[in-house]
Structures are given as C-alpha cells and as structure tokens.
Amino acid sequence: MAEEIVRLPLDCLGDGELMRIERPPFNVLLARVDGAYHAITDNCPHAAWSLSEGPLRGHVVTCPGHGWPIDVRTGLVAGSRSIARRCHVYEVRVDDAELVVYDNLPVELVTLGADDDGSVG
Numbered sequence: 229m230a231e232e233i234v235r236l237p238l239d240c241l242g243d244g245e246l247m248r249i250e251r252p253p254f255n256v257l258l259a260r261v262d263g264a265y266h267a268i269t270d271n272c273p274h275a276a277w278s279l280s281e282g283p284l285r286g287h288v289v290t291c292p293g294h295g296w297p298i299d300v301r302t303g304l305v306a307g308s309r310s311i312a313r314r315c316h317v318y319e320v321r322v323d324d325a326e327l328v329v330y331d332n333l334p335v336e337l338v339t340l341g342a343d344d345d346g347s348v349g
C-alpha cells in the first residue's frame with residue numbers, strides 16, 4: 229500500500245490555485261482545477277525549476293524557468309504525447325472528508341534520486 233504524503237482539508241486550495249508540498253527528494257505540486265485535485269512532481273522535467281512558482285491556466289502550469297507548459301493531469305508537456313520528459317503523477321484520494329496524496333513513486337527512483345536533468349519517471 230502506498231504511503232501517505234499528506235492529509236489536507238478538502239478546501240485547502242481554491243479553484244485554480246497551486247501548492248508545493250515539501251517531500252524530499254521530490255517535492256509535490258498540488259493543483260485544483262474545476263474542483264478536482266491533481267498532484268505531480270514539483271520539479272520541471274526540463275531543468276527542475278519549481279512548477280509551483282508558475283501560473284496555472286486551466287490544467288496547464290507554465291514553468292517559470294523557460295516556459296514549458298505542463299499538464300497537471302498527466303505530468304506531460306501540454307500538447308505532447310512524449311513520456312521522455314514528464315512529471316510523476318501522484319495518486320490523490322478523498323478519505324474521511326480529507327484530501328490524501330499518496331507516495332506511489334517507484335522505490336528505485338526514491339533511492340537513486342532525480343535524473344541529471346531533474347526529471348523523474
């Protein structure tokens with residue numbers, strides 16, 4: 229069973245808002261869009277800037293580093309189907325009126341750390 233990263237109140241974010249959850253070695257970006265929560269690694273798959281610093285429009289957060297658009301639902305570069313560079317997508321569930329983010333990172337990624345370019349997965 230996946231380990232819980234965090235439990236938060238269901239109203240912890242307003243619609244269209246982002247939050248960074250500190251979780252070394254990979255921080256987590258939590259986003260709320262149209263009432264649904266999405267969680268991906270906070271490190272941009274390009275050069276690891278914090279995506280939580282970027283603007284969120286619809287399901288796409290724009291990296292403040294060099295402008296890559298990342299879809300918070302898939303962790304992929306928006307408009308791309310390539311999985312070569314992507315953010316890891318965490319499991320988010322509602323449990324007992326709380327929002328729970330689960331750590332479902334493959335063990336080998338946790339023990340090895342990020343790739344040289346900061347991407348995971």
Ligand code: FES
Pocket residue numbers: 272273274275276277291292293294295296
């Ligand atoms: S670090 Fe995100 S686009 Fe370069």
